[in-house]
Amino acid sequence: MIKKIRPYVYLVPAFLVILCVTLAPILYSIFISFIDLTKNVHKLDNPNLWSFIGFTNYINVLKDSVFWNSLVKTIIFTVVTVGFEFILGLAIALILNEKFRARGLVRGLMLIPWALPTIVNAVLWKWFYDADHGTITGLLAHLGFTDGYSNILSHTTSALIAIMTADIWKNTAFVALILLAALQSLPKDIYEAAKVDGAKPFQRLFSITIPLLAPAILVALIIRTMEAFKAFDIVYIMTGGGPGGGTQLLSFLAYQQSMVFGNFSYGAALAQIMSIFTMIFAVIYIRIFYKDRG
Template identity: 40%
Template sequence: MALLQAGPAAAPGGAADPALARGGGWRRWSRWKSALFPYALNAPAVLALLALVAYPVGLSFWISLHKMNLRRPKSFPFIGLDNYANALASPEFRAALSVTLKFTGLAVALIVGLGLCLALLLNSEVKGRGILRALVLVPWAIPPIVNATLWQLIFDSHVGAFNGLLLQFGLIESYKAWLVDPAIALVVIVLAHAWNHVPMATIILLAALQAIPRDLYEAALIDRTPRARVLWRITLPWLWRPILVVVILQTMGALRAFDLFYVLTGGGPGNSTTTLAWLTYQTSFVYLDLGMGSAYSYVIMGLTLFMALVYYRGLYKRGDVA
Protein backbone atom coordinates (compact mmCIF):
# COMPACT_ATOMS: atom_id res chain seq x y z
CA MET A 1 0.00 0.00 0.00
CA ALA A 2 2.83 2.37 0.81
CA LEU A 3 4.41 1.61 -2.54
CA LEU A 4 1.15 2.34 -4.36
CA GLN A 5 0.83 5.71 -2.65
CA ALA A 6 4.40 6.75 -3.37
CA GLY A 7 4.96 9.54 -5.87
CA PRO A 8 7.39 9.53 -8.82
CA ALA A 9 10.76 8.12 -8.08
CA ALA A 10 13.32 10.69 -7.12
CA ALA A 11 16.76 10.78 -8.62
CA PRO A 12 19.74 10.01 -6.45
CA GLY A 13 20.46 12.82 -4.00
CA GLY A 14 16.77 13.81 -3.80
CA ALA A 15 16.69 15.53 -7.23
CA ALA A 16 13.74 15.20 -9.61
CA ASP A 17 13.81 12.78 -12.51
CA PRO A 18 15.84 14.40 -15.38
CA ALA A 19 13.36 13.05 -17.95
CA LEU A 20 10.49 14.76 -16.16
CA ALA A 21 12.50 17.97 -15.88
CA ARG A 22 13.18 17.89 -19.59
CA GLY A 23 9.48 17.30 -20.25
CA GLY A 24 8.53 20.32 -18.15
CA GLY A 25 11.08 22.48 -19.92
CA TRP A 26 9.73 21.40 -23.30
CA ARG A 27 6.16 22.27 -22.24
CA ARG A 28 7.29 25.70 -21.06
CA TRP A 29 9.10 26.25 -24.36
CA SER A 30 5.96 25.17 -26.27
CA ARG A 31 3.88 27.71 -24.35
CA TRP A 32 6.41 30.46 -25.05
CA LYS A 33 6.55 29.43 -28.69
CA SER A 34 2.76 29.60 -29.00
CA ALA A 35 2.69 33.02 -27.36
CA LEU A 36 5.51 34.46 -29.49
CA PHE A 37 4.40 32.97 -32.80
CA PRO A 38 1.87 35.77 -33.66
CA TYR A 39 4.48 38.42 -32.87
CA ALA A 40 7.00 36.65 -35.10
CA LEU A 41 4.48 36.64 -37.96
CA ASN A 42 3.81 40.38 -37.53
CA ALA A 43 7.44 41.35 -37.03
CA PRO A 44 8.25 41.89 -40.76
CA ALA A 45 5.24 44.19 -41.21
CA VAL A 46 6.07 46.10 -38.03
CA LEU A 47 9.68 46.54 -39.12
CA ALA A 48 8.54 47.74 -42.55
CA LEU A 49 6.18 50.29 -40.95
CA LEU A 50 8.93 51.51 -38.64
CA ALA A 51 11.32 51.91 -41.57
CA LEU A 52 8.86 53.46 -44.03
CA VAL A 53 6.55 55.45 -41.72
CA ALA A 54 7.80 55.94 -38.17
CA TYR A 55 11.36 56.87 -39.07
CA PRO A 56 10.46 59.48 -41.76
CA VAL A 57 7.78 60.99 -39.51
CA GLY A 58 10.17 61.23 -36.58
CA LEU A 59 12.95 62.62 -38.77
CA SER A 60 10.69 65.28 -40.28
CA PHE A 61 9.58 66.38 -36.81
CA TRP A 62 13.22 66.60 -35.72
CA ILE A 63 14.00 68.70 -38.80
CA SER A 64 11.06 71.00 -38.00
CA LEU A 65 12.82 71.92 -34.75
CA HIS A 66 15.90 73.13 -36.64
CA LYS A 67 16.73 75.86 -39.10
CA MET A 68 17.54 73.78 -42.15
CA ASN A 69 17.94 75.21 -45.63
CA LEU A 70 19.61 73.19 -48.39
CA ARG A 71 21.25 76.35 -49.66
CA ARG A 72 23.32 76.21 -46.47
CA PRO A 73 23.58 72.45 -45.85
CA LYS A 74 26.27 72.72 -43.18
CA SER A 75 24.15 75.00 -40.99
CA PHE A 76 21.71 73.02 -38.83
CA PRO A 77 21.06 74.99 -35.60
CA PHE A 78 18.39 73.88 -33.14
CA ILE A 79 15.70 76.56 -32.77
CA GLY A 80 12.93 74.67 -30.96
CA LEU A 81 9.42 75.79 -31.90
CA ASP A 82 10.49 78.95 -33.72
CA ASN A 83 9.53 77.46 -37.10
CA TYR A 84 6.00 76.85 -35.84
CA ALA A 85 5.74 80.34 -34.35
CA ASN A 86 7.01 81.94 -37.55
CA ALA A 87 4.67 79.83 -39.66
CA LEU A 88 1.58 80.74 -37.65
CA ALA A 89 2.51 84.43 -37.65
CA SER A 90 3.25 84.72 -41.38
CA PRO A 91 0.67 86.35 -43.70
CA GLU A 92 1.35 83.63 -46.27
CA PHE A 93 0.18 81.03 -43.77
CA ARG A 94 -3.01 82.92 -42.96
CA ALA A 95 -3.82 83.38 -46.64
CA ALA A 96 -3.12 79.71 -47.39
CA LEU A 97 -5.20 78.63 -44.39
CA SER A 98 -8.14 80.73 -45.65
CA VAL A 99 -7.95 79.15 -49.11
CA THR A 100 -7.59 75.67 -47.60
CA LEU A 101 -10.66 76.05 -45.39
CA LYS A 102 -12.69 77.53 -48.25
CA PHE A 103 -11.71 74.70 -50.56
CA THR A 104 -12.37 72.07 -47.89
CA GLY A 105 -15.80 73.46 -47.01
CA LEU A 106 -16.96 73.69 -50.63
CA ALA A 107 -15.54 70.30 -51.60
CA VAL A 108 -16.93 68.40 -48.61
CA ALA A 109 -20.38 69.98 -48.92
CA LEU A 110 -20.54 69.17 -52.64
CA ILE A 111 -19.28 65.60 -52.17
CA VAL A 112 -21.71 64.82 -49.35
CA GLY A 113 -24.64 66.42 -51.18
CA LEU A 114 -24.01 64.70 -54.52
CA GLY A 115 -23.09 61.42 -52.83
CA LEU A 116 -26.36 61.41 -50.88
CA CYS A 117 -28.43 62.22 -53.98
CA LEU A 118 -26.74 59.49 -56.01
CA ALA A 119 -27.07 56.97 -53.18
CA LEU A 120 -30.82 57.69 -52.90
CA LEU A 121 -31.17 57.33 -56.67
CA LEU A 122 -29.24 54.05 -56.83
CA ASN A 123 -31.19 52.69 -53.86
CA SER A 124 -34.53 53.28 -55.59
CA GLU A 125 -36.20 50.95 -58.06
CA VAL A 126 -34.93 52.41 -61.32
CA LYS A 127 -34.21 50.60 -64.57
CA GLY A 128 -30.56 49.84 -65.20
CA ARG A 129 -29.68 50.29 -61.55
CA GLY A 130 -26.89 47.72 -61.74
CA ILE A 131 -25.25 49.47 -64.70
CA LEU A 132 -25.52 52.83 -62.96
CA ARG A 133 -23.88 51.41 -59.84
CA ALA A 134 -20.99 50.19 -61.95
CA LEU A 135 -20.65 53.47 -63.85
CA VAL A 136 -20.57 55.55 -60.68
CA LEU A 137 -17.27 53.89 -59.77
CA VAL A 138 -15.50 55.05 -62.93
CA PRO A 139 -14.35 58.48 -61.63
CA TRP A 140 -13.07 56.84 -58.43
CA ALA A 141 -10.91 54.44 -60.48
CA ILE A 142 -9.09 57.30 -62.20
CA PRO A 143 -5.79 58.30 -60.50
CA PRO A 144 -5.80 61.87 -59.13
CA ILE A 145 -3.06 63.09 -61.46
CA VAL A 146 -4.95 61.72 -64.49
CA ASN A 147 -8.13 63.30 -63.19
CA ALA A 148 -6.35 66.66 -62.94
CA THR A 149 -5.04 66.32 -66.50
CA LEU A 150 -8.54 65.57 -67.82
CA TRP A 151 -9.98 68.66 -66.15
CA GLN A 152 -7.09 70.73 -67.45
CA LEU A 153 -8.00 69.67 -70.98
CA ILE A 154 -11.69 70.38 -70.37
CA PHE A 155 -10.98 73.97 -69.26
CA ASP A 156 -8.12 74.60 -71.68
CA SER A 157 -8.19 78.16 -73.01
CA HIS A 158 -7.59 77.05 -76.63
CA VAL A 159 -9.15 73.62 -77.19
CA GLY A 160 -11.17 73.07 -74.02
CA ALA A 161 -14.50 71.25 -74.29
CA PHE A 162 -16.12 73.62 -71.79
CA ASN A 163 -15.31 76.64 -73.94
CA GLY A 164 -16.52 74.83 -77.05
CA LEU A 165 -19.84 73.97 -75.40
CA LEU A 166 -20.47 77.53 -74.22
CA LEU A 167 -19.49 78.87 -77.63
CA GLN A 168 -21.97 76.58 -79.42
CA PHE A 169 -24.80 77.75 -77.18
CA GLY A 170 -23.83 81.38 -77.73
CA LEU A 171 -23.05 82.03 -74.06
CA ILE A 172 -19.56 83.36 -74.82
CA GLU A 173 -18.11 85.10 -77.86
CA SER A 174 -14.58 83.66 -77.65
CA TYR A 175 -12.58 81.13 -75.70
CA LYS A 176 -11.69 82.17 -72.13
CA ALA A 177 -8.86 81.17 -69.83
CA TRP A 178 -10.91 80.00 -66.87
CA LEU A 179 -7.97 78.73 -64.83
CA VAL A 180 -6.30 82.15 -64.70
CA ASP A 181 -9.40 83.82 -63.31
CA PRO A 182 -9.01 84.11 -59.49
CA ALA A 183 -12.76 83.95 -58.99
CA ILE A 184 -13.21 80.73 -60.99
CA ALA A 185 -9.96 78.77 -60.61
CA LEU A 186 -10.79 77.50 -57.10
CA VAL A 187 -14.32 76.54 -58.19
CA VAL A 188 -12.88 74.46 -61.04
CA ILE A 189 -10.58 72.64 -58.62
CA VAL A 190 -13.51 71.99 -56.27
CA LEU A 191 -15.49 70.46 -59.15
CA ALA A 192 -12.56 68.30 -60.22
CA HIS A 193 -11.94 67.12 -56.66
CA ALA A 194 -15.62 66.34 -56.08
CA TRP A 195 -15.94 64.42 -59.36
CA ASN A 196 -13.09 62.15 -58.28
CA HIS A 197 -14.35 61.57 -54.72
CA VAL A 198 -18.16 61.49 -54.99
CA PRO A 199 -18.18 57.75 -55.87
CA MET A 200 -16.65 56.75 -52.52
CA ALA A 201 -19.24 58.81 -50.64
CA THR A 202 -21.98 57.27 -52.77
CA ILE A 203 -20.88 53.71 -52.03
CA ILE A 204 -20.68 54.32 -48.26
CA LEU A 205 -24.10 55.98 -48.12
CA LEU A 206 -25.66 53.39 -50.44
CA ALA A 207 -24.48 50.58 -48.16
CA ALA A 208 -25.99 52.44 -45.19
CA LEU A 209 -29.30 52.93 -47.01
CA GLN A 210 -29.58 49.22 -47.72
CA ALA A 211 -29.12 48.48 -44.01
CA ILE A 212 -32.21 50.51 -43.00
CA PRO A 213 -35.05 48.15 -41.96
CA ARG A 214 -37.70 48.01 -44.70
CA ASP A 215 -40.44 47.80 -42.06
CA LEU A 216 -39.99 51.50 -41.35
CA TYR A 217 -40.69 52.43 -44.97
CA GLU A 218 -43.63 50.04 -45.17
CA ALA A 219 -45.16 51.59 -42.05
CA ALA A 220 -44.65 55.07 -43.50
CA LEU A 221 -46.27 53.94 -46.76
CA ILE A 222 -49.30 52.57 -44.89
CA ASP A 223 -49.61 55.88 -42.99
CA ARG A 224 -49.27 57.79 -46.28
CA THR A 225 -46.38 59.80 -44.90
CA PRO A 226 -45.01 62.39 -47.37
CA ARG A 227 -41.68 61.48 -48.95
CA ALA A 228 -39.98 64.57 -47.58
CA ARG A 229 -41.01 63.61 -44.05
CA VAL A 230 -39.83 60.02 -44.60
CA LEU A 231 -36.47 61.35 -45.72
CA TRP A 232 -36.18 63.67 -42.72
CA ARG A 233 -37.59 61.33 -40.06
CA ILE A 234 -36.36 57.91 -41.17
CA THR A 235 -33.58 58.06 -43.74
CA LEU A 236 -31.37 60.88 -42.46
CA PRO A 237 -31.32 59.75 -38.78
CA TRP A 238 -30.06 56.35 -39.92
CA LEU A 239 -27.43 58.00 -42.11
CA TRP A 240 -25.87 60.33 -39.52
CA ARG A 241 -22.98 58.01 -38.71
CA PRO A 242 -22.18 57.11 -42.35
CA ILE A 243 -22.38 60.81 -43.23
CA LEU A 244 -19.97 61.48 -40.36
CA VAL A 245 -17.55 58.91 -41.79
CA VAL A 246 -17.78 60.51 -45.24
CA VAL A 247 -17.30 64.02 -43.83
CA ILE A 248 -14.23 63.01 -41.82
CA LEU A 249 -12.59 61.12 -44.71
CA GLN A 250 -13.31 63.85 -47.24
CA THR A 251 -12.14 66.60 -44.88
CA MET A 252 -8.85 64.79 -44.36
CA GLY A 253 -8.46 64.35 -48.10
CA ALA A 254 -9.35 67.95 -48.95
CA LEU A 255 -6.99 69.41 -46.35
CA ARG A 256 -4.12 67.45 -47.92
CA ALA A 257 -5.13 67.84 -51.58
CA PHE A 258 -2.14 68.60 -53.78
CA ASP A 259 -2.36 66.91 -57.21
CA LEU A 260 -5.09 69.13 -58.62
CA PHE A 261 -3.39 72.33 -57.52
CA TYR A 262 -0.08 71.16 -58.96
CA VAL A 263 -1.50 70.35 -62.39
CA LEU A 264 -4.29 72.90 -62.82
CA THR A 265 -3.07 76.17 -61.30
CA GLY A 266 0.27 75.79 -59.54
CA GLY A 267 -1.11 77.83 -56.65
CA GLY A 268 -2.14 80.70 -58.91
CA PRO A 269 -3.28 82.99 -60.27
CA GLY A 270 -1.43 84.97 -57.65
CA ASN A 271 -2.13 83.18 -54.37
CA SER A 272 -5.81 82.53 -55.04
CA THR A 273 -5.36 78.73 -54.98
CA THR A 274 -2.35 78.47 -52.66
CA THR A 275 -3.36 75.98 -49.97
CA LEU A 276 -1.33 74.77 -47.00
CA ALA A 277 -0.28 71.68 -48.94
CA TRP A 278 0.94 73.78 -51.86
CA LEU A 279 2.67 76.22 -49.49
CA THR A 280 4.43 73.28 -47.84
CA TYR A 281 5.64 72.00 -51.20
CA GLN A 282 6.77 75.46 -52.30
CA THR A 283 8.61 76.14 -49.05
CA SER A 284 10.35 72.76 -49.02
CA PHE A 285 11.21 72.14 -52.66
CA VAL A 286 11.29 75.60 -54.25
CA TYR A 287 12.78 77.69 -51.45
CA LEU A 288 14.55 74.59 -50.01
CA ASP A 289 13.61 75.55 -46.44
CA LEU A 290 13.06 72.06 -45.08
CA GLY A 291 12.73 73.21 -41.48
CA MET A 292 9.81 75.55 -42.19
CA GLY A 293 8.32 73.09 -44.69
CA SER A 294 8.32 70.33 -42.08
CA ALA A 295 6.65 72.68 -39.63
CA TYR A 296 3.93 73.42 -42.19
CA SER A 297 3.35 69.71 -42.71
CA TYR A 298 2.82 69.17 -38.98
CA VAL A 299 0.46 72.15 -38.89
CA ILE A 300 -1.60 70.39 -41.57
CA MET A 301 -1.55 67.20 -39.51
CA GLY A 302 -2.68 69.07 -36.40
CA LEU A 303 -5.43 70.86 -38.32
CA THR A 304 -6.66 67.55 -39.77
CA LEU A 305 -6.73 65.93 -36.34
CA PHE A 306 -8.54 68.93 -34.84
CA MET A 307 -11.22 68.88 -37.54
CA ALA A 308 -11.73 65.13 -37.11
CA LEU A 309 -12.19 65.54 -33.35
CA VAL A 310 -14.65 68.39 -33.86
CA TYR A 311 -16.73 66.29 -36.25
CA TYR A 312 -16.58 63.29 -33.95
CA ARG A 313 -17.65 65.14 -30.82
CA GLY A 314 -20.23 67.25 -32.60
CA LEU A 315 -21.99 64.58 -34.65
CA TYR A 316 -21.34 61.21 -33.02
CA LYS A 317 -24.24 61.40 -30.56
CA ARG A 318 -26.57 62.47 -33.33
CA GLY A 319 -25.81 59.18 -35.05
CA ASP A 320 -27.76 57.27 -32.37
CA VAL A 321 -31.03 55.97 -33.78
CA ALA A 322 -33.84 55.91 -31.24
Protein backbone atom coordinates in the same frame (compact mmCIF):
# COMPACT_ATOMS: atom_id res chain seq x y z
CA MET B 1 8.70 32.49 -21.44
CA ILE B 2 9.15 31.61 -25.10
CA LYS B 3 5.40 31.40 -25.42
CA LYS B 4 5.11 34.96 -24.20
CA ILE B 5 7.77 36.32 -26.52
CA ARG B 6 6.72 34.43 -29.63
CA PRO B 7 3.77 36.63 -30.63
CA TYR B 8 6.02 39.70 -30.49
CA VAL B 9 8.63 38.02 -32.65
CA TYR B 10 6.00 37.51 -35.32
CA LEU B 11 5.17 41.19 -35.16
CA VAL B 12 8.74 42.32 -35.78
CA PRO B 13 8.68 42.26 -39.62
CA ALA B 14 5.48 44.29 -39.79
CA PHE B 15 6.84 46.68 -37.21
CA LEU B 16 10.07 47.12 -39.17
CA VAL B 17 8.16 47.96 -42.34
CA ILE B 18 6.03 50.52 -40.52
CA LEU B 19 9.12 51.93 -38.85
CA CYS B 20 10.94 52.40 -42.17
CA VAL B 21 8.15 53.73 -44.33
CA THR B 22 5.97 55.60 -41.85
CA LEU B 23 7.47 56.29 -38.47
CA ALA B 24 10.98 57.25 -39.57
CA PRO B 25 9.94 59.87 -42.12
CA ILE B 26 7.46 61.37 -39.66
CA LEU B 27 10.05 61.60 -36.90
CA TYR B 28 12.60 62.98 -39.37
CA SER B 29 10.14 65.62 -40.54
CA ILE B 30 9.40 66.61 -36.93
CA PHE B 31 13.14 66.81 -36.31
CA ILE B 32 13.66 69.08 -39.31
CA SER B 33 10.89 71.40 -38.18
CA PHE B 34 12.86 72.25 -35.05
CA ILE B 35 16.25 73.13 -36.62
CA ASP B 36 17.41 76.07 -38.66
CA LEU B 37 18.09 75.11 -42.27
CA THR B 38 17.55 78.53 -43.74
CA LYS B 39 19.19 78.87 -47.10
CA ASN B 40 21.43 75.84 -46.64
CA VAL B 41 19.99 72.35 -46.85
CA HIS B 42 23.45 70.82 -46.57
CA LYS B 43 23.54 71.71 -42.90
CA LEU B 44 21.55 68.49 -42.50
CA ASP B 45 24.55 66.40 -43.49
CA ASN B 46 26.72 67.70 -40.69
CA PRO B 47 25.46 67.27 -37.12
CA ASN B 48 27.83 70.03 -35.96
CA LEU B 49 25.81 72.59 -37.91
CA TRP B 50 22.45 71.58 -36.46
CA SER B 51 21.10 74.48 -34.47
CA PHE B 52 17.89 73.81 -32.61
CA ILE B 53 15.75 76.88 -32.70
CA GLY B 54 12.67 75.62 -30.85
CA PHE B 55 9.37 76.78 -32.30
CA THR B 56 10.87 79.54 -34.44
CA ASN B 57 9.93 77.78 -37.68
CA TYR B 58 6.37 77.37 -36.44
CA ILE B 59 6.18 81.02 -35.44
CA ASN B 60 7.51 82.00 -38.86
CA VAL B 61 4.78 79.99 -40.52
CA LEU B 62 2.05 81.49 -38.34
CA LYS B 63 3.37 85.01 -38.94
CA ASP B 64 3.40 84.50 -42.72
CA SER B 65 0.45 86.03 -44.61
CA VAL B 66 0.99 83.43 -47.35
CA PHE B 67 0.11 80.72 -44.81
CA TRP B 68 -3.09 82.47 -43.78
CA ASN B 69 -4.10 83.05 -47.40
CA SER B 70 -3.45 79.40 -48.05
CA LEU B 71 -5.40 78.29 -44.96
CA VAL B 72 -8.41 80.35 -46.05
CA LYS B 73 -8.30 78.84 -49.56
CA THR B 74 -7.97 75.35 -48.06
CA ILE B 75 -10.95 75.89 -45.79
CA ILE B 76 -13.05 77.24 -48.70
CA PHE B 77 -11.94 74.29 -50.83
CA THR B 78 -12.76 71.79 -48.08
CA VAL B 79 -16.13 73.20 -47.07
CA VAL B 80 -17.39 73.69 -50.64
CA THR B 81 -16.19 70.37 -52.06
CA VAL B 82 -17.30 68.29 -49.07
CA GLY B 83 -20.63 70.13 -48.95
CA PHE B 84 -21.40 69.51 -52.61
CA GLU B 85 -20.08 65.96 -52.49
CA PHE B 86 -22.41 65.22 -49.59
CA ILE B 87 -25.54 66.70 -51.17
CA LEU B 88 -24.89 65.22 -54.62
CA GLY B 89 -23.65 61.92 -53.17
CA LEU B 90 -26.78 61.55 -51.03
CA ALA B 91 -29.00 62.36 -54.00
CA ILE B 92 -27.22 59.84 -56.21
CA ALA B 93 -27.32 57.19 -53.49
CA LEU B 94 -31.08 57.72 -53.04
CA ILE B 95 -31.65 57.42 -56.80
CA LEU B 96 -29.49 54.33 -57.13
CA ASN B 97 -31.30 52.75 -54.20
CA GLU B 98 -34.53 52.76 -56.22
CA LYS B 99 -35.29 49.91 -58.58
CA PHE B 100 -34.98 50.71 -62.26
CA ARG B 101 -33.81 49.11 -65.47
CA ALA B 102 -30.02 48.70 -65.82
CA ARG B 103 -29.44 49.84 -62.25
CA GLY B 104 -26.35 47.64 -61.96
CA LEU B 105 -24.81 49.25 -65.03
CA VAL B 106 -25.51 52.77 -63.76
CA ARG B 107 -24.00 51.88 -60.37
CA GLY B 108 -20.86 50.73 -62.16
CA LEU B 109 -20.68 53.84 -64.31
CA MET B 110 -21.09 56.04 -61.26
CA LEU B 111 -17.87 54.68 -59.83
CA ILE B 112 -15.73 55.57 -62.86
CA PRO B 113 -14.76 59.10 -61.76
CA TRP B 114 -13.72 57.78 -58.37
CA ALA B 115 -11.80 54.88 -59.90
CA LEU B 116 -9.71 57.23 -62.05
CA PRO B 117 -6.35 58.22 -60.58
CA THR B 118 -6.40 61.83 -59.38
CA ILE B 119 -3.65 62.66 -61.88
CA VAL B 120 -5.79 61.47 -64.79
CA ASN B 121 -8.78 63.34 -63.41
CA ALA B 122 -6.76 66.52 -63.02
CA VAL B 123 -5.31 66.32 -66.54
CA LEU B 124 -8.78 65.64 -67.91
CA TRP B 125 -10.24 68.73 -66.26
CA LYS B 126 -7.21 70.81 -67.17
CA TRP B 127 -8.07 70.09 -70.79
CA PHE B 128 -11.74 70.89 -70.22
CA TYR B 129 -10.63 74.31 -69.01
CA ASP B 130 -7.91 74.82 -71.64
CA ALA B 131 -7.93 78.43 -72.82
CA ASP B 132 -7.84 77.57 -76.55
CA HIS B 133 -9.42 74.13 -76.94
CA GLY B 134 -11.25 73.42 -73.66
CA THR B 135 -14.74 71.92 -73.83
CA ILE B 136 -15.98 73.94 -70.90
CA THR B 137 -14.22 77.08 -72.09
CA GLY B 138 -15.92 76.68 -75.48
CA LEU B 139 -19.30 75.88 -73.94
CA LEU B 140 -19.21 78.96 -71.73
CA ALA B 141 -18.18 81.12 -74.69
CA HIS B 142 -20.85 79.78 -77.04
CA LEU B 143 -23.56 80.06 -74.39
CA GLY B 144 -22.52 83.67 -73.90
CA PHE B 145 -21.36 83.37 -70.31
CA THR B 146 -17.90 84.58 -71.24
CA ASP B 147 -16.73 87.07 -73.79
CA GLY B 148 -15.11 84.65 -76.21
CA TYR B 149 -12.64 81.96 -75.11
CA SER B 150 -11.20 82.94 -71.76
CA ASN B 151 -8.51 81.44 -69.64
CA ILE B 152 -10.51 80.17 -66.71
CA LEU B 153 -7.47 78.84 -64.86
CA SER B 154 -5.75 82.20 -64.91
CA HIS B 155 -8.30 84.05 -62.77
CA THR B 156 -8.14 83.61 -59.01
CA THR B 157 -11.81 82.87 -58.34
CA SER B 158 -12.57 80.88 -61.48
CA ALA B 159 -9.41 78.78 -61.01
CA LEU B 160 -10.48 77.88 -57.47
CA ILE B 161 -13.97 77.01 -58.72
CA ALA B 162 -12.39 74.93 -61.49
CA ILE B 163 -10.30 72.78 -59.15
CA MET B 164 -13.23 72.41 -56.78
CA THR B 165 -15.43 71.22 -59.65
CA ALA B 166 -12.86 68.63 -60.63
CA ASP B 167 -12.61 67.39 -57.05
CA ILE B 168 -16.39 67.25 -56.61
CA TRP B 169 -16.76 65.33 -59.89
CA LYS B 170 -14.34 62.72 -58.71
CA ASN B 171 -15.22 62.29 -55.05
CA THR B 172 -19.02 62.52 -55.13
CA ALA B 173 -18.96 58.90 -56.26
CA PHE B 174 -17.14 57.91 -53.06
CA VAL B 175 -19.73 59.56 -50.84
CA ALA B 176 -22.54 58.04 -52.93
CA LEU B 177 -20.96 54.60 -52.59
CA ILE B 178 -20.73 54.74 -48.80
CA LEU B 179 -24.26 56.13 -48.44
CA LEU B 180 -25.68 53.62 -50.89
CA ALA B 181 -24.17 50.74 -48.94
CA ALA B 182 -25.71 52.14 -45.76
CA LEU B 183 -29.08 52.73 -47.46
CA GLN B 184 -29.24 49.14 -48.60
CA SER B 185 -28.79 47.87 -45.09
CA LEU B 186 -31.77 49.87 -43.81
CA PRO B 187 -34.74 47.61 -43.03
CA LYS B 188 -37.58 47.89 -45.56
CA ASP B 189 -40.38 47.42 -43.09
CA ILE B 190 -39.52 50.65 -41.30
CA TYR B 191 -40.38 52.52 -44.49
CA GLU B 192 -43.61 50.58 -44.83
CA ALA B 193 -44.45 51.47 -41.26
CA ALA B 194 -43.72 55.12 -42.06
CA LYS B 195 -45.95 54.95 -45.15
CA VAL B 196 -48.80 53.52 -43.10
CA ASP B 197 -48.10 56.16 -40.43
CA GLY B 198 -48.74 58.75 -43.11
CA ALA B 199 -45.23 60.11 -43.76
CA LYS B 200 -44.79 61.69 -47.18
CA PRO B 201 -41.57 61.06 -49.17
CA PHE B 202 -39.86 64.18 -47.84
CA GLN B 203 -40.91 63.43 -44.29
CA ARG B 204 -39.56 59.89 -44.71
CA LEU B 205 -36.26 61.32 -45.97
CA PHE B 206 -35.80 63.75 -43.10
CA SER B 207 -37.40 61.79 -40.24
CA ILE B 208 -36.24 58.30 -41.12
CA THR B 209 -33.56 58.04 -43.79
CA ILE B 210 -31.16 60.80 -42.77
CA PRO B 211 -31.23 60.04 -39.03
CA LEU B 212 -30.67 56.34 -39.76
CA LEU B 213 -27.84 57.18 -42.16
CA ALA B 214 -26.19 59.50 -39.64
CA PRO B 215 -23.27 57.19 -38.77
CA ALA B 216 -22.48 56.57 -42.45
CA ILE B 217 -22.85 60.26 -43.27
CA LEU B 218 -20.40 61.15 -40.52
CA VAL B 219 -17.86 58.61 -41.68
CA ALA B 220 -18.11 59.81 -45.27
CA LEU B 221 -17.87 63.47 -44.27
CA ILE B 222 -14.87 63.01 -42.03
CA ILE B 223 -12.93 60.89 -44.51
CA ARG B 224 -13.66 63.41 -47.25
CA THR B 225 -12.82 66.38 -45.00
CA MET B 226 -9.45 64.85 -44.13
CA GLU B 227 -8.69 64.19 -47.77
CA ALA B 228 -9.90 67.57 -49.04
CA PHE B 229 -7.80 69.28 -46.40
CA LYS B 230 -4.72 67.51 -47.77
CA ALA B 231 -5.58 67.97 -51.47
CA PHE B 232 -2.40 68.34 -53.47
CA ASP B 233 -2.24 66.55 -56.83
CA ILE B 234 -5.23 68.29 -58.32
CA VAL B 235 -3.62 71.69 -57.63
CA TYR B 236 -0.22 70.52 -58.78
CA ILE B 237 -1.52 69.41 -62.20
CA MET B 238 -4.23 71.95 -62.90
CA THR B 239 -2.96 75.29 -61.64
CA GLY B 240 0.40 74.89 -59.90
CA GLY B 241 -1.05 76.93 -57.04
CA GLY B 242 -1.68 79.89 -59.29
CA PRO B 243 -2.74 82.34 -60.34
CA GLY B 244 -0.96 84.44 -57.74
CA GLY B 245 -1.50 81.92 -54.94
CA GLY B 246 -5.22 81.79 -55.78
CA THR B 247 -5.32 78.01 -55.56
CA GLN B 248 -2.38 77.54 -53.23
CA LEU B 249 -3.77 74.98 -50.80
CA LEU B 250 -1.76 74.11 -47.69
CA SER B 251 -0.30 70.86 -49.04
CA PHE B 252 0.83 72.61 -52.15
CA LEU B 253 2.36 75.45 -50.11
CA ALA B 254 4.30 72.93 -48.02
CA TYR B 255 5.53 71.22 -51.15
CA GLN B 256 6.46 74.54 -52.78
CA GLN B 257 8.33 75.83 -49.74
CA SER B 258 10.33 72.62 -49.31
CA MET B 259 10.89 71.28 -52.78
CA VAL B 260 10.82 74.41 -54.93
CA PHE B 261 12.30 77.05 -52.62
CA GLY B 262 14.42 74.63 -50.56
CA ASN B 263 12.89 76.04 -47.39
CA PHE B 264 12.82 72.67 -45.62
CA SER B 265 12.28 73.75 -42.04
CA TYR B 266 9.40 76.03 -42.99
CA GLY B 267 7.82 73.23 -45.05
CA ALA B 268 8.31 70.71 -42.23
CA ALA B 269 6.75 73.04 -39.65
CA LEU B 270 3.81 73.70 -41.98
CA ALA B 271 3.40 69.95 -42.53
CA GLN B 272 3.28 69.40 -38.74
CA ILE B 273 0.63 72.09 -38.35
CA MET B 274 -1.44 70.36 -41.03
CA SER B 275 -0.94 67.03 -39.31
CA ILE B 276 -2.46 68.44 -36.14
CA PHE B 277 -5.58 69.47 -38.07
CA THR B 278 -5.94 66.08 -39.75
CA MET B 279 -5.26 64.26 -36.53
CA ILE B 280 -8.17 66.04 -34.89
CA PHE B 281 -10.42 64.80 -37.70
CA ALA B 282 -8.92 61.32 -37.37
CA VAL B 283 -9.63 61.19 -33.65
CA ILE B 284 -13.24 62.27 -34.19
CA TYR B 285 -13.58 59.69 -36.94
CA ILE B 286 -12.16 56.85 -34.89
CA ARG B 287 -14.28 57.78 -31.88
CA ILE B 288 -17.46 57.71 -33.96
CA PHE B 289 -16.51 54.66 -35.93
CA TYR B 290 -15.63 52.49 -32.98
CA LYS B 291 -18.26 53.80 -30.59
CA ASP B 292 -20.90 51.29 -31.70
CA ARG B 293 -18.49 48.43 -32.10
CA GLY B 294 -17.17 48.54 -28.54
